[in-house]
Amino acid sequence: MGAAASSAWNRLGVPSLRLPERPRPAWLGVAAAGLAAVALGTVLWRRARPRRRRRLQQVGTVAELCIYPVKSCKGVSVSQAECTALGLRSGHLRDRFWLVVDETGNMVTARQEPRLVLISLTCGGESLTLSATCMKDLSLPIKTPTTNAVFKCRVHGLEIEGRDCGEAAAQWITSFLKTQPYRLVHFEPHMQPRRPHQLKDVFRPTEQIAYSDVSPLLVLSEASLADLNTRLEKQVKAANFRPNIVISGCGVYAEDLWNELLIGDVELKRVMACSRCILTTVDPDTGVMSRKEPLDTLKSYRLGNPSERKLHGKSPLFGQYFVLENPGTIKVGDAVYLLSQ
Incomplete structure (x- = not known):
């Protein structure tokens, strides 16, 4: 067999044919090479064919997109957002x-x-603005000066860098909270992200996050929120749970069963349910923590399977964590499709 044909077969994992060491007609070598080329072409054609199209089933519509630029601070509702591996992005605002x-x-x-x-x-123009009741707005440059210090920070026990946003921002936040000195830091794209796999091994080792708890995207349905509110004396909002993507037009807790979603050209993969903590008891309008609802009610009917206690602990589950499979842009009003084989 000719060297080129033999190499091609070897790349495909097929052993070379060994012929006896004896003179052979020229046409035999040509025929062997031709057969190898045909076989190689057939295999490559099969590999190049697109995967079988998966069936699409519409399960809802995007009702809201929300970016939380500062962890634990107020969200920004947007009409569309770029879906990246590190979360939603709208202009200079990153989740x-x-x-x-x-x-x-x-x-x-x-x-x-x-x-x-x-x-x-x-965000507006070339500046970022910090705002809060009874505080004068503070404008900051979009690009934090590179002369500012870079701190080593810790988020849920994992180290990650953050560039200090300066004295003015530190004094503004400290003055508003009135408890102890605080600073504001910014994650820059060149910095090393955290790996959620180190927190929950159900995430792939390649997944990355900045300052999010454990996942870049949180999905919640309007139906699930409405069901919870039928069980509460005082209604709560989606803001209590800080989802990135809110879905309408689906059944109660339907998001628990969605493994892969297609929204526009964005593909998302579900990883795990979101374990809920005391933060959900903070009223997003007043900043007052009750330490009770809606957490107590969720514990009465949304505890995870005992077999998954290691993953979720004793916390109730509400909403689902997703990761990005294919990037793109998501818009409010986009149809949400369930991908199936």
């Missing part, structure tokens, strides 16, 4: 790319400082 830290670099969330939920960060 959980800013973080409040204490003087030792530990993350500070509404679990410790409930009034964080009253702070908003918005």
Whole structure:
């Protein structure tokens, strides 16, 4: 067999044919090479064929998209967003790319400082604006000066960097919370992300997050929220649960059964349910933590399977964590399809 044909067969995992060492007609070599080329072409054609199209079943519609620029602070509702491996993005606003830290670099969330939920960060022109009731708006440059220090921070026990946003931002947040000195840091694209696999082994080792708890995307349905509210004396909002994508037009807790979704050209894969903590008891309008509802009610009917206790602990489950399979743009009003074989 000719060298080219033999190499092609070897690449495909097929052993070379060994012929006796004896003179052979020229036409035999040509024929063997021709057969190898035909076989190679057939295999490559089979490999190049697109995968069988999967069936699409519409399961809902995108009702809301929300980005939370500063972890635990107010969300920004957007009409469309780029879906990236690190979460939603709209212009210069990235989901959980800013973080409040204490003087030792530990993350500070509404679990410790409930009034964080009253702070908003918005973007306009070349500046970012911090806003809160009874505080004068503070404008910050979109690009944090490279002369600012880079801190080593900790989010759920994992180290991650953040560039300090400066004294003005630190004083503004400290003055608003009135408890202890805090600083604001920003995650920059060149910094090393955290790996959710180190927190929950159901995530792939390749998945990445910035300052999010454990996943870049959280999906919740309007139907699930409505069902919860029928069980509560005081209604709660989606903002209590801080989802990125809210879906309408589906059944109650339908999101628990969605493994792969297609929204526009974006493909998402479900990883696990979201375990709920005391942060859900913070009223997003007042910044007051009740420490009871809706968490107590969720515990009465949304506890996970005992076999998954290691994954979820004793926390109730509400909403689902997804990761990105194929990037693109999502818009409010987009149809949400369930992908099936």
